[in-house]
Amino acid sequence: MKNNASLKEIAGILKTAQTILIFTHTNPDGDALGSAAALCRVLRKMGKTSWILMDEEVPEYISFMDTELVTRDKDCLKEHDISICVDCGEYSRFPALADKFDEGKLHLCVDHHATGDGFGDHYYIDPSEAATCQLIYKLIKELEAEVAESSEDVCEGTLIDLTVAESLYTGINTDTGSFQYSNTTADTHAIAADLMNYGVDHTAINVKLYQTIPMTKLKIQAAILQRAELLFGGKVAVGYVTGQMLEEAGAVLDDAEGTIDMLRNIEGVEIAAFLKEKGEAVKVSMRAKSFANVAEIASVFGGGGHVKAAGCTLEMGMDEALDAIKKAIGEHF
Amino acid sequence: MKNNASLKEIAGILKTAQTILIFTHTNPDGDALGSAAALCRVLRKMGKTSWILMDEEVPEYISFMDTELVTRDKDCLKEHDISICVDCGEYSRFPALADKFDEGKLHLCVDHHATGDGFGDHYYIDPSEAATCQLIYKLIKELEAEVAESSEDVCEGTLIDLTVAESLYTGINTDTGSFQYSNTTADTHAIAADLMNYGVDHTAINVKLYQTIPMTKLKIQAAILQRAELLFGGKVAVGYVTGQMLEEAGAVLDDAEGTIDMLRNIEGVEIAAFLKEKGEAVKVSMRAKSFANVAEIASVFGGGGHVKAAGCTLEMGMDEALDAIKKAIGEHF
Numbered sequence: 001m002k003n004n005a006s007l008k009e010i011a012g013i014l015k016t017a018q019t020i021l022i023f024t025h026t027n028p029d030g031d032a033l034g035s036a037a038a039l040c041r042v043l044r045k046m047g048k049t050s051w052i053l054m055d056e057e058v059p060e061y062i063s064f065m066d067t068e069l070v071t072r073d074k075d076c077l078k079e080h081d082i083s084i085c086v087d088c089g090e091y092s093r094f095p096a097l098a099d100k101f102d103e104g105k106l107h108l109c110v111d112h113h114a115t116g117d118g119f120g121d122h123y124y125i126d127p128s129e130a131a132t133c134q135l136i137y138k139l140i141k142e143l144e145a146e147v148a149e150s151s152e153d154v155c156e157g158t159l160i161d162l163t164v165a166e167s168l169y170t171g172i173n174t175d176t177g178s179f180q181y182s183n184t185t186a187d188t189h190a191i192a193a194d195l196m197n198y199g200v201d202h203t204a205i206n207v208k209l210y211q212t213i214p215m216t217k218l219k220i221q222a223a224i225l226q227r228a229e230l231l232f233g234g235k236v237a238v239g240y241v242t243g244q245m246l247e248e249a250g251a252v253l254d255d256a257e258g259t260i261d262m263l264r265n266i267e268g269v270e271i272a273a274f275l276k277e278k279g280e281a282v283k284v285s286m287r288a289k290s291f292a293n294v295a296e297i298a299s300v301f302g303g304g305g306h307v308k309a310a311g312c313t314l315e316m317g318m319d320e321a322l323d324a325i326k327k328a329i330g331e332h333f
Numbered sequence: 334m335k336n337n338a339s340l341k342e343i344a345g346i347l348k349t350a351q352t353i354l355i356f357t358h359t360n361p362d363g364d365a366l367g368s369a370a371a372l373c374r375v376l377r378k379m380g381k382t383s384w385i386l387m388d389e390e391v392p393e394y395i396s397f398m399d400t401e402l403v404t405r406d407k408d409c410l411k412e413h414d415i416s417i418c419v420d421c422g423e424y425s426r427f428p429a430l431a432d433k434f435d436e437g438k439l440h441l442c443v444d445h446h447a448t449g450d451g452f453g454d455h456y457y458i459d460p461s462e463a464a465t466c467q468l469i470y471k472l473i474k475e476l477e478a479e480v481a482e483s484s485e486d487v488c489e490g491t492l493i494d495l496t497v498a499e500s501l502y503t504g505i506n507t508d509t510g511s512f513q514y515s516n517t518t519a520d521t522h523a524i525a526a527d528l529m530n531y532g533v534d535h536t537a538i539n540v541k542l543y544q545t546i547p548m549t550k551l552k553i554q555a556a557i558l559q560r561a562e563l564l565f566g567g568k569v570a571v572g573y574v575t576g577q578m579l580e581e582a583g584a585v586l587d588d589a590e591g592t593i594d595m596l597r598n599i600e601g602v603e604i605a606a607f608l609k610e611k612g613e614a615v616k617v618s619m620r621a622k623s624f625a626n627v628a629e630i631a632s633v634f635g636g637g638g639h640v641k642a643a644g645c646t647l648e649m650g651m652d653e654a655l656d657a658i659k660k661a662i663g664e665h666f
Contacts, residue, residue, distance in 0.1 A: 178511045178512060178513055179511060179512050179525075179535075180511055180535075180539040180543060181536075181539075182535075182536040184529075184535060185529060186526045186527070186529035186530045187526070188526075189522045189523070189525040189526035189529060190522070190523065190526040192512075192522040193519045193520070193521075193522035193523040193526060194519070196517075196518060196519035196522060197519045202512075202513075202515075202517060203514075203515040206513040206514075207622070207623075210513060210598065211597065211598040211622065212598070212600045213595075213598050213599055213600055214599070214600045215563055215567070215570075215599050215600065218558045218561075218595065218599060219558065219559065221555070221558070222554070222555035222556070222558035222559045223555070223559065225551045225552065225554070225555035226552065226555045226556065226559070228548075228551075230548055234548070237548075262546075262551065264544065265543065265544040265545070265546050266546055266547070266548050266551060267545045267546055267547045267548065268545075289540070289544065290540075
């Protein structure tokens with residue numbers, strides 16, 4: 001945990017500000033958008049002027065979320081009091097808007113990624129939290145306490161409404177893989193329980209997240225799985241996708257997203273590798289289930305990543321790349 | 334809700350008994366086994382003699398759960414005080430053991446299925462609960478209160494231990510589809526939060542439940558998806574499996590389980606139908622996503638079920654059955 005301010009202190013700073021611009025990382029996911037949307041709506045309820053600034057469209061798969069307060073207009077606020085970055089703690093993850101972030105008179109950060117040595121003037125970064133939405137939930141609770149102290153009209157508990165609750169629920173759901181990942185804690189479920197009490201339509205959200213799979217995605221996944229190989233006594237699963245396979249399935253490369261997880265999920269598999277043809281090169285993703293270190297294997301080819309999720313790029317054809325990866329995995333065992 | 338006793342009353346009855354035999358439905362799932370295992374272990378901690386009686390092996394996919402107190406010995410208890418049936422409220426769901434259930438001096442039932450008009454001498458049946466494990470959790474809390482009242486040695490909170498908590502967590506997880514199904518409530522998450530505090534290894538459990546898929550299952554699913562058809566502007570998905578397809582994939586019919594959900598999960602699909610060749614006949618499963626009534630379609634062929642999940646059997650070949658089902662779905666729209 002890297003903090004130079006408590007959530008209570010950050011709440012206090014936000015309360016005294018009037019204009020607040022919210023930032024998050026590029027290619028935002030459910031947790032990034034959920035954190036930004038919930039915070040922005042709560043700040044507006046407190047009478048602030050606030051926007052979420054992005055330089056791209058919200059990805060299709062989370063476009064059902066609350067995107068009303070997202071703008072791509074860099075001039076939406078001028079000489080704003082506060083820039084706050086949520087679910088992101090480094091300039092490199094939102095380079096096109098870094099200058100606008102700097103323009104704020106004060107810079108805040110609330111994040112759960114284990115990044116560098118802090119970010120902004122006041123930051124609260126806690127990698128033990130499953131989702132930044134959990135931190136924003138706690139920040140809102142602090143804001144509610146601040147509001148309750150200062151006014152007789154607004155009582156504690158009014159800042160979270162159904163829209164805010166659904167943003168936070170969606171962010172927590174996506175960043176924990178539907179409460180399955182190891183980052184899920186008792187606290188995660190306790191917050192979900194509280195949010196459900198606001199009337200969150202979890203069925204509709206889960207249909208959007210998990211029951212809205214394009215047919216082209218299923219077709220290309222089927223083609224990949226039919227060609228996938230189990231090696232080394234079933235401990236290794238290797239799959240691949242080529243341009244020709246995509247064409248035959250009427251699919252695009254994005255449709256192959258998630259295939260690496262399907263390979264890792266095979267019974268008995270410890271290491272999964274998935275190879276994608278991309279121009280003249282082959283991009284390789286690898287996953288370990290329990291004990292293997294795929295970052296080590298990736299490093300053989302100049303790649304890297306985490307112990308359980310790593311990748312590399314091979315400047316060769318698919319057949320040659322498949323041979324090279326299988327050989328490197330064999331040497332790792 | 335159909336009750337003629339409160340959970341507190343059922344707890345009181347269990348406390349005064351000495352020998353208790355636990356029953357559940359045939360082909361037990363995570364909720365059935367989790368409910369029985371948690372209750373049995375808690376009763377033993379209270380000094381009772383208790384067993385879970387089954388007439389079959391625990392299915393492979395939940396065999397990682399706590400099965401130590403499961404027996405297939407009908408003579409494990411003689412002239413026992415209490416028969417209690419959990420996650421099941423009718424003789425027809427455990428026919429081979431119905432006579433042994435009757436042998437108990439008193440008959441209890443704790444269930445969440447909307448069945449007939451009650452079952453046994455004292456029953457607590459609440460279909461609003463996502464899982465019977467939620468009811469067993471509440472029953473154990475009542476037992477803890479009973480124990481706390483009557484003894485100075487055992488204080489409240491000691492009946493649930495890690496093994497009991499993992500049984501209950503697994504049952505709740507499986508019956509809510511990893512907290513995604515519409516039956517999930519704030520209460521579900523609140524109970525999960527409490528159980529997590531006992532140190533539940535949710536990562537290991539979720540790997541067992543969702544990341545241990547046989548390769549043969551993936552291969553047959555891939556073959557099914559590659560042949561699946563989208564009809565009526567993408568609102569209907571129809572898939573099928575034949576004996577020959579199974580043979581080519583080295584799979585068995587059980588490996589095709591879950592394929593109907595994959596078809597329903599396709600973007601834009603409202604009705605999914607999945608046809609399985611079984612001897613000279615074809616078994617049809619159907620699912621609706623939001624508004625359609627597949628029970629109505631199944632009834633055309635003498636089948637039935639629920640509005641969103643129904644089935645029927647067609648005494649004909651696969652090609653003929655596919656035509657008949659497509660026609661019936663078309664007429665339904």
